[in-house]
Amino acid sequence: MFPYIANTPQDEKDMLKAIGFNSIEEFFDDIPKELRLNRDLNLKPAMTEAEIKTHMAELGNKNQGKDLVNFIGGGVYDRHIPSVINHVISRSEFYTAYTPYQPEISQGSLQVIFEYQTLITNLTGMDVSNASLYDGASAVAEAAFMAVDKTRNKEIIVPDNIHPNTLRVLKTYLRFKDLDLVIVPTKEGTFTKAALEEKISKNTAGVLVQNPNFYGLVEDEIEEIVELTHKNKALLIMSVDPITLGVLKSPGDYGADIAVGDGQSLGNGLNFGGPYFGFMAATNKLIRKMPGRIAGQTVDKDGKRGFVLTLQTREQHIRREKATSNICTNQALNALMASVYMVALGKKGIAEVATQSAQKAHYLYNQILEKTNFKPVYDKPFFMEFGITSDIPAAKVKEALLKEGILGGIELRICGDDFKNGLLVAVTEKRTKKEMDQFVQVLEGLK
Amino acid sequence: MKKYDSLIFELSNPDRRAFEIPKNDVEEVSLESFLPKESLRKEAPELPQVSQVDLMRHYTNLSNKNYGLDTGFYPLGSCTMKYNPKINEDMARLPSFTETHPMQDDALVQGNLELMDNLDQMLCEITGMDKMTLQPIAGSHGEMLGLMLMKAYHQDKGDTKRTKIIVPDSSHGTNPASAAMAGLDVVTIESKENGEIDLGELKDALGDDVAGLMLTNPNTLGLFEKQIQDIAKAVHEAGGLLYYDGANTNAIMGITRPGDMGFDIVHLNLHKTFTTPHGGGGPGSGPVGVKERLVPYLPVPFVEKKEAGYKLSYDSPKSVGKISNYYGNFGIYLRAYVYILSMGYNGLKRASEVAVLNANYLMYSLKDHYKLAVDRPCKHEFVLAGINTDIAEMPTVNIAKRLLDYGHHPPTVYFPLIVNEALMVEPTETESKEMLDDFIQAMKDIVEESKNDPELVKTAPHTTPVRKLDEVGAARNPIVRWKPEE
Secondary structure, three states: OOOOOOOOHHHHHHHHHHHOOOOHHHHHOOOOHHHEOOOOOOOOEOOOHHHHHHHHHHHHOOEOOOOOEEOOOOOOOOOOOOHHHHHHHOOHHHHOOOOOOOHHHEHHHHHHHHHHHHHHHHHHOOOEEOOOEOOHHHHHHHHHHHHHHHHOOOEEEEEOOOOHHHHHHHHHHHHHOOOEEEEEOOEOOEOOHHHHHHHOOOOEEEEEEEEOOOOOEOOOOHHHHHHHHHHOOOEEEEEEOHHHHHOEOOHHHHOOOEEEEEOOOOOOOOHHHOOOOEEEEEOHHHHHHOOOOOEEEEEEOOOOEEEEEOOHHHOHHHHHHHOOOOOOOOOHHHHHHHHHHHHHHHHHHHHHHHHHHHHHHHHHHHHHHHHOOOEEOOOOOEOOEEEEEOOOOHHHHHHHHHHOOEEOOEEHHHHOHHHOOOEEEEOOOOOOHHHHHHHHHHHHHOO | OOOOOOOHHHHOOOOOOOOOOOOOOOOOOOHHHOOOHHHEOOOOOOOOOOOHHHHHHHHHHHHHOEOOOOOOOOOEOOOOOOOOOHHHHHHHOOHHHHOOOOOOOHHHEHHHHHHHHHHHHHHHHHHOOOEEEOOOOOHHHHHHHHHHHHHHHHHHOOOOOOOEEEEEOOOOOHHHHHHHHOOOEEEEEOEOOOOOEOHHHHHHHOOOOEEEEEEOOOOOOOOOOOOHHHHHHHHHHOOOEEEEEEOOHHHOOOOEOHHHHOOOEEEEOOOOOOOOOOOOOOOOOOOEEEOHHHHHHOOOOEEEEEOOEEEEEOOOOOOOOOOOOOOOOHHHHHHHHHHHHHHHHHHHHHHHHHHHHHHHHHHHHHOOOEEEOOOOOOOOOEEEEEEOOOOOOOOHHHHHHHHHHOOOOOOEEOOOOOOOOEEEEOOOOOOOHHHHHHHHHHHHHHHHHHHHOHHHHHOOOOOOOOOOEOHHHHHHOOOOOOOOOO
């Protein structure tokens, strides 16, 4: 017997008899004989829970991570996660529900989306948000499509200091729609108006700014870039780390048209790259160009407040090939995690998390510069992530740190040969003085 | 409880906290000392401040207004809403997996990479394909990737004319929408009445400008495409490729395989067939499998098994690149891996057999009260063409809403588009005969009510937390965020 299949052999007999069939095999008669798999699938026989637990523990033990001190970032951060999050998403009324197509019995999911949209718009300073997208990288690609759709132009401009995976994803998405990607070289790690001026034209549909950028630097010419972009009738897409918006100016403050980013930082675990979620918020006038689900407030027959999926004529199940996107299933439960996280922290808490991360990062940075031979990759204002470099290959540095139980960061050579020995180090509010002092100590000992 | 009607913002009190982080143990220098003043916002974002009790009760009360699979029957056609095993959830929360960062060195994540490699092989065995990528995050994401692979293949062969994709009119809306995302032009062909491909129509549409055909098998009416070999032959002879939308894989596990039917590209919905929870709209997972000749175009990175261990390789010059940030929804496909282990080869086959038994039992039990779209044994799902108008008249939407009062989630309605008043029913294998009988009785009772008390049905639902909602008003005057009253 299989625990997830209820019907017994006796049920099977009774059911077949009731509808006038002799065997289940009859239902498969229409499959041509030569297409039938005339053997068992080459998989193991069924395992019990106890056997699975042993197997998964063995597999898990081949990983290292859970007892290590994590200084790796690159858009995915090891933060304090409130216990309430797991308890909320473990309510099976949430996690075993389908997309809320029947609003009368989905008010929980729908109100969660409505509240999530409100939280995201408050955080980003934008007018409207959708219910979530796959991840930060595909959110950038969807935003690029919106810019193309809105302006009828075919060219997207991005600086070379964005996350290398975002760039890869954007390249793939744009290539298949025959759209053009223009990469602007940055100066000393940041995106300048002068650099944009050389590339922007009447053919530009959208310009992307990532803040803080992949090197952790806070961009300092965003206002000028927004102005130049709008002067050229293109849309400004801003990709942000949501936690930094606890203290940094929001995309709305800068006058961006679309704000996107990866929501992992908002109460989602590391999970080896997923599931996380992408968020997207925009100005009011772009609402009908947005991809994905949007929840809206309405009233029921008795005049009572309720919520529904709305503006569905943008979507694939109605518009088919003319839809704004093909997205159907998104990352609803991860967006719920983010909502619970934002509510758990509140206005004060998110500012504290952002501030503490930045303060701790600067503590570590200053200690490294003071006590070791490492130099900054860029000597510019950064938020909570920074590059350091020395004569020693970054791989060696990581190895030395790992011996002390520390995951040291990301080797910047993934961004190009210029960064040969660079190491990108991220510090969150979760790191302690003791952990950072140990980090410095290891670096001091390197010859 | 049902009366709970607060938004989280309405509970906010600036002096309350639900969670606190530890005190800062390094020197608290001001942000202005290291960041330009112009980069800082004037005031922290408006997030509500509530106590932890308020938070938990808020979300618990909201969950009480939701219907999940653990609440009851969920026969949504094409969605395969089967039971989500709890061991999957426990295994996905093991810190040895959850606390690994995607940018850790390969040597430190050997367990994750081994799991990915094992799952790749298992899914290939189930579908009859040669290689899988786990990178797509949902079904439509998989479709988009599959079509990109198709296009990349033709382009690499210098066959740049192939810009059209054929899609039957009975297909899921995501099919044409995904084709548009991959920059292909959609050619829709009319299906036969039973939802099967009209071979003549197909042959007329094929040509040297066609990249391929997208198909579900069994199709959206729950019927097996008997001519699938002829279809595959026609598409391949015309130089096209065959794409399998795996939404309906729950009918065929261990029985027949898309790879053996002639499909070149397959996507699976692990949140359907392989029991990962739907989460109220995700996260899902939509792996894509291909035949050997398409392997060079798969996204990077992919797992390689070397003597020294597993490795993520980016060495693939013809790859389409990346479609998501890292390696797909690892935490989700881990659940599917656990499910496959729980079922084994024998369990997966049994699952498909019972899914098909349950569907036929429902279909034939309802055939006097409802019109069958096609009167022929179905696979894992079937379509009713509305109520039997000899007994009573009632639009499908009202039948669906009345089912809510009986405590069942309604079937998918008004899809596929080729059937009038469609009700698409997919019971899955995890439901018992008793549950199916209860649903059958409810469906029959609604027919009786439609005859004797149509007003009762037309004004349904009567027992849900809210009644029929004004969707037109919501779209006309969109209120998509909460704002404090002025």
